[in-house]
Amino acid sequence: xxxxxxxxxxxxxxxxxxxxxxxxxxxxxxxxxxxVVLAVLLYRIGxxxxxxxxxxxxxxxxxxxxxxxxxxxxxxxxxxVMAVTAPVSFILGVGTAIYLEExxxxxxFTRFIQINISNxxxxxxxxxxxxxxxxxxxLLELQRSVLAGGLTMALLIxxxxxxxxxxxxxxxxxxxxxxxxxxxxxxxQTIRRIVFPAALPGILTGTILAxxxxxxxxxxLLVVGALAYVAFVPExxxxxxxxxxIQLYNWTSRPQEDFxxxxxxxxxxxxxxxxxxxxxxxxxxxxxxKRF
Amino acid sequence: MAAAxxxxxxxxGGPRQMKNMKSVYLLAVMAMLLVFSAACGNKSENGAGxxxxxxxxxxIDGSSTVFPIMEAVSEEFQAQNPDVKAPVGVSGTGGGFxxxxxxxxxxxxxxxxxxxxxxxxxxxxxVDYTEFQLAYDGLSVVVSKENDFIDHLTVDxxxxxxxxxxxxxTWADVREGWPKEKIDVFAPGTDSGTYDxxxxxxxxxxPMRRDAQLSEDDNVLVxxxxxxxxxxxxxxxxxxxxxxxxxxxxxxxxxKGPVEPTAKTIESGEYAPLSRPLFTYASNKAVKENExxxxxxxxxxxxxxxxxASDTIGYVALPEEEYKKQLDKLDEIAGK
Numbered sequence: 248x249x250x251x252x253x254x255x256x257x258x259x260x261x262x263x264x265x266x267x268x269x270x271x272x273x274x275x276x277x278x279x280x281x282x283v284v285l286a287v288l289l290y291r292i293g294x295x296x297x298x299x300x301x302x303x304x305x306x307x308x309x310x311x312x313x314x315x316x317x318x319x320x321x322x323x324x325x326x327x328v329m330a331v332t333a334p335v336s337f338i339l340g341v342g343t344a345i346y347l348e349e350x351x352x353x354x355x356f357t358r359f360i361q362i363n364i365s366n367x368x369x370x371x372x373x374x375x376x377x378x379x380x381x382x383x384x385x386l387l388e389l390q391r392s393v394l395a396g397g398l399t400m401a402l403l404i405x406x407x408x409x410x411x412x413x414x415x416x417x418x419x420x421x422x423x424x425x426x427x428x429x430x431x432x433x434x435x436q437t438i439r440r441i442v443f444p445a446a447l448p449g450i451l452t453g454t455i456l457a458x459x460x461x462x463x464x465x466x467x468l469l470v471v472g473a474l475a476y477v478a479f480v481p482e483x484x485x486x487x488x489x490x491x492x493i494q495l496y497n498w499t500s501r502p503q504e505d506f507x508x509x510x511x512x513x514x515x516x517x518x519x520x521x522x523x524x525x526x527x528x529x530x531x532x533x534x535x536x537k538r539f
Numbered sequence: 540m541a542a543a544x545x546x547x548x549x550x551x552g553g554p555r556q557m558k559n560m561k562s563v564y565l566l567a568v569m570a571m572l573l574v575f576s577a578a579c580g581n582k583s584e585n586g587a588g589x590x591x592x593x594x595x596x597x598x599i600d601g602s603s604t605v606f607p608i609m610e611a612v613s614e615e616f617q618a619q620n621p622d623v624k625a626p627v628g629v630s631g632t633g634g635g636f637x638x639x640x641x642x643x644x645x646x647x648x649x650x651x652x653x654x655x656x657x658x659x660x661x662x663x664x665x666v667d668y669t670e671f672q673l674a675y676d677g678l679s680v681v682v683s684k685e686n687d688f689i690d691h692l693t694v695d696x697x698x699x700x701x702x703x704x705x706x707x708x709t710w711a712d713v714r715e716g717w718p719k720e721k722i723d724v725f726a727p728g729t730d731s732g733t734y735d736x737x738x739x740x741x742x743x744x745x746p747m748r749r750d751a752q753l754s755e756d757d758n759v760l761v762x763x764x765x766x767x768x769x770x771x772x773x774x775x776x777x778x779x780x781x782x783x784x785x786x787x788x789x790x791x792x793x794x795k796g797p798v799e800p801t802a803k804t805i806e807s808g809e810y811a812p813l814s815r816p817l818f819t820y821a822s823n824k825a826v827k828e829n830e831x832x833x834x835x836x837x838x839x840x841x842x843x844x845x846x847x848a849s850d851t852i853g854y855v856a857l858p859e860e861e862y863k864k865q866l867d868k869l870d871e872i873a874g875k
Contacts, residue, residue: 311611311851391628469630472638474600476610476627478617487596487626497629500603502757502778503851 292518296511304512308478309494313505318513321494323480324393324473325462325520328490331397332404332461337454339401340408344450347409348416349438368406375403376467384471391472394484399471403464404457411453415446448535455528459521465492491517594622595831601628601635601648604732604775605817608673608854609648609839611846616838623831632732636820640664645825645832649818650676650732667823669872671840671865674847675855677776677805678737678813681786685768688717691790691797694812697741700724700771706748710769718769724748725763725772728755733775740812761785776800776814777853802848805855817847817854826872833873840866 299313307317343364351357379399389395419442427437468490475497477489491513498510599609606629613625630638632649639647640660652670653661661668680697682689688710692700696714699707700722710717726747727733734753738744747753754760757778764772765785779788779800790797793811804810819839825832844856 309610310614311607311846311849313851472600472628472630474626475603475606475629476613478614478626479624487624489626497603497606499756501607502775502781502853504781505851507758 292511292514295508296513296515299509299512300515304509305516309476313503313509316506316509318491318494318516320477320480321489321491321513322516324477324488325490327393327481327484327486327488328397328400328468329458329462331394331484332400333454333458335398336401336404336408336457340405340454341412341450343405343409344412344416345438345443348413349434349442364406364409368410372403372464373466373470375399376470378402379467379471390485391474391487392485393481393488396468396471396473396488396490397484399467400461400464403467404461407457407460408450408454411457412446412450415449415453416442418449419445448532452528452532455524455531459524462521462524463492463517465490465496468493491520593620593831593834595829596624597646597825597829597832597835598644599625599627599646599648599819600630600638600644601646601819602632602650602732602817603629604632604650604676605648605673605819607777607852608817608843608847609646609819611849611852612835612839612842615842615846616835619838620831620834623835625831625835636660639668639820639822640666642666642822645822645829646836647820649820650736650815652818653820668820669823669826669868671819671821671836671869672816672857672861673819673839673843674817674857675805675814676817677800677810677855678733678773678815679776679779679800680771680773680789680791680813681764681779682771682789683765683768684785684787686787687768689771689789691792693792694741694794697791701726701737701747701751702742703746703748720769723763723767723770724751725760725770726751726753727757727760727774728753733773736815737773737813775853776805776855780853802855806858814855816857821869821872823872826869827874833869833875836869837866840869 299316304317305322306319307315308320309318310316347357347361351360376399379395379402383389383395383398384391387395389398423441423445424437427441428434432440472487473493474487474489475493477487479486481488495510495513495517498506498513501507599613606627609627613627617623617625627648628635632651635644635647635649636653636657638644640657641664647668653668680692699705699713701724707713707722709719710722711719713722724747726737734747738747752759752763754763757774760772760774761778761782764770771789779786788800790799791810791813792798793813795809795811798804798810800810800813805814808814821832821836826836827833840862844859844862846852847854848856
């Protein structure tokens with residue numbers, strides 16, 4: 248008795264090959280769709296934005312005259328906000344992740360925290376803005392400052408950093424910890440010298456990607472009270488400020504064509520910043536990835 | 540286990556490992572330094588100047604419609620008074636008033652007069668204020684240049700076109716003799732002050748037809764309307780001004796015959812009901828106690844008209860004597 252019914256196989260072959268190529272076609276189309284959208288976006292921004300892109304554009308303050316307008320206040324404001332957001336969210340986020348992964352008992356309470364953190368990662372950013380307005384701006388009386396904005400942003404990306412860090416900590420092989428304990432290291436020594444360094448690339452990658460998200464956010468900062476026209480750079484953490492996305496949003500909502508071109512130039516600058524940040528993330532990941 | 544221990548040994552004391560860790564820390568520290576130096580290095584840039592100008596800071600927020608005027612005023616004012624900081628926010632009219640009535644602002648920009656609830660809140664927050672008018676904004680109803688049958692529209696016809704209830708299906712339903720073809724409606728998004736304004740004065744706060752294409756991006760509206768000679772839409776006068784070559788503004792009959800939106804008809808109030816005044820509300824306390832706020836307000840009233848009517852902004856100035864009257868009012872509050 249033949250194990251394979253050759254007749255049936257042959258009969259179905261055509262359909263199977265067709266199904267295979269259809270699936271392949273769909274996936275290629277899906278990939279191409281994203282690529283085409285990206286290409287169109289880059290082309291439009293490039294063709295619109297090049298005209299105003301110059302050194303003056305970067306070092307001038309905003310202006311009602313398109314040819315005099317620049318993004319200096321917004322650029323520096325963004326850097327200031329990030330200077331607050333990055334350390335705060337990194338320290339709190341990684342601390343939480345280490346506690347949850349290494350110290351917390353696996354009980355109902357931990358699971359409860361875990362679920363809440365995952366949910367927070369999906370909360371719309373405007374909600375964090377309202378939270379920041381109530382707590383930082385009004386309750387703690389930080390006013391509409393860089394500090395209030397930075398802390399709000401830190402809250403926004405905290406869940407993402409916690410989840411990414413947990414993921415990174417979990418990938419550290421169990422053997423390593425066991426071996427460390429076996430050599431007489433305490434838990435803290437093990438975490439500090441073994442687990443944390445091993446997980447660091449993953450943690451940093453997650454953090455940088457989260458920060459990239461924060462750089463592009465407008466809504467929460469508008470609620471917290473970032474401004475739209477600012478002709479000075481922040482002097483300290485309590486200064487008023489504006490950030491790049493707000494400046495861009497403001498320009499795109501103006502009727503005159505020139506302001507749209509300015510916005511496109513601003514987008515190029517923002518894209519370059521994001522590209523640099525993502526490259527750092529990729530660099531770190533590649534450099535430290537294959538250690539185990 | 541033995542293998543792991545060997546790796547571990549390398550981890551704990553291996554020179555390569557130490558170097559790697561160091562370079563990571565170094566990288567992190569350098570990145571931080573970069574951020575801070577970039578942030579701190581330029582603070583004294585605009586501190587120059589001096590002389591007898593006023594100094595201080597002014598808190599301005601509110602309507603995004605008024606924003607272009609205040610941005611221009613701030614820019615010019617700070618050019619003359621480099622020691623004054625007058626940044627402008629765009630929380631929207633409502634958002635601005637919400638902060639204003641708590642005493643968090645010196646000036647609140649608004650594209651509508653203050654509401655009764657907001658007045659009550661201001662009383663509760665012990666904020667005395669004065670209303671100043673800066674300029675006019677006209678709402679323009681537009682059709683494509685190719686459209687040859689619309690000569691004007693009455694408010695009732697606008698209702699037929701834009702209302703959900705009793706909506707006209709074809710242009711023939713709006714007025715006899717017009718083509719029996721579908722109406723394409725384009726309108727600003729529901730979050731915009733422009734939508735609110737139109738909804739209030741034309742539709743009497745009833746919902747707009749559901750098949751209207753709404754967009755926050757006015758360019759989409761411009762493209763939509765230019766794309767078809769059976770399309771109609773509306774947006775701010777400034778937007779019409781900037782796209783004059785592609786669009787035709789429809790004269791509106793508010794009961795006294797059709798009037799086309801022009802600077803003249805908007806200023807005189809003839810272009811009713813689709814023109815509106817733009818305001819800023821000043822806190823009396825701030826005007827009295829903060830010299831910078833007084834000077835800023837004075838500068839605003841002296842220059843707002845000219846700035847608002849400039850090409851890059853596109854609103855319509857008030858008559859000259861209106862500004863003069865308001866300047867007197869300002870001096871009165873300040874006790875000068």
